Amino acid sequence: MFEEGILLKAKVGADKVYDLSLGNPIFEPPPKFMELLRSYVENPGVGLHRYMPNAGLSETRSAVAESLTNETGLTFSKEDIVMTCGAGGALNIIIKTLINPGDEIIVFAPYFAEYFFYADNHGGKCVVVEHDDKFMPKLSMLESLVTEKTKMVIINSPNNPSGVVYPTAVLTKLGQIIKKLETKYGRDIFIVSDEPYRKIIYKDDPYSHIYSAHSNTIVATSHSKDLGLAGERIGYVAVNPYHENKGEIIDGLTFSNRVLGFVNAPALIQHLVTNLQNETVNVEKYKQNRDFLWTQLTDIGYEVIKPEGAFYMFPKCPIQDDVQYVNKLRENNVLVVPGSGFGSPGYFRISYCVDENTLQGCIDGFRKVFLDHT
Ligand SMILES: Cc1ncc(COP(=O)(O)O)c(C=O)c1O
Incomplete structure (x- = not known):
């Protein structure tokens, strides 16, 4: 196009x-972005542009964790966060970490078409749940579409392309169905919430977060839209802080950042977004x-x-x-x-x-x- x-x-x-x-x-990004950028150009300090731990800068991960704690009421720490090259990078490291070739990923129509390519990058296959006339997923289809190969469900709210925001009731129901299917198949099925538009909502109601619907939940997001930084490739993954194996998941995500060639999210922009977590376009x-x-x-x-x-x-x-x-x-x-x-x-x-x-x-x-x- x-x-x-x-x-x-x-x-x-x-x-x-x-x-x-x-x-x-x-x-354009909020004015504070330009102020911070100017200050880093004038006073870059030592080693600003060097490699860093693959999960990202410690202070950036802490800032994201603090902001998520305020937003969700759950207690996040930097150990729950991996900085990424946008939401696209975030989804790729999640898929790389969680699936084996041949595994299946459930997506809800209408969906962001890139999910199919991201799945394919790692030998996965997307399976589609249809929507009703309000663009809500037909959750009753899940039971017949989930198989022993299903490793995750990707949701996207606010949704590209429909603009709908999934209410808490839909997320709760989704969590209940997935828990039931996990029991049936005797293993984990993750709900991955792709949220690059989370801060672009028009109702006064607070955003419905996925974390309380299930413990096997991981968020992928970015500052492409909420800070207008799409070309700078900055985002993060936040693993449910109450997941019992979160350390292992974070290790997988961190390793995937490295071996997929992202290595780490861009250094300068990580420094800037550390102080922009409470800003929005x-x-x-x-x-x-x-x-x-x-x-x-x-x-x-x-x-x-x-x-x-x-x-x-x-x-x-x-x-x-x-x-x-x-x-x-x-x-x-x-x-x-x-x-x-x-x-x-x-x-x-x-x-x-x-x-x-x-x-x-x-x-x-x-x-x-x-x-x-x-
Ligand atoms: C639903 C959805 N997910 C992920 C992305 C990727 O965003 P990013 O630029 O952060 O990689 C986009 C971009 O348009 C999107 O619409």
């Missing part, structure tokens, strides 16, 4: 292409974009679940074939992504982390194509 957008912009002019296909944050602006777009699209006649987090919307196509519909939108210079790529044909994904020109300018195209197909 990235490449296609560039080609179309070169053909018709950048200001006439409304590219809502990418999850690339539009906001301006979520209010994303909320305004959501409200504008959701109102416009539903006025036109689109069926859209109002997102509660992240910066994506997942409208239903008025026709069956989402690829055809997305092509029609592209002919009208509006770029979005077909739902089939997320395991949900019949929908398309809009990213509303876009500038004002794109947000306002796309509406005519969405209206025209809708009216042409209804």
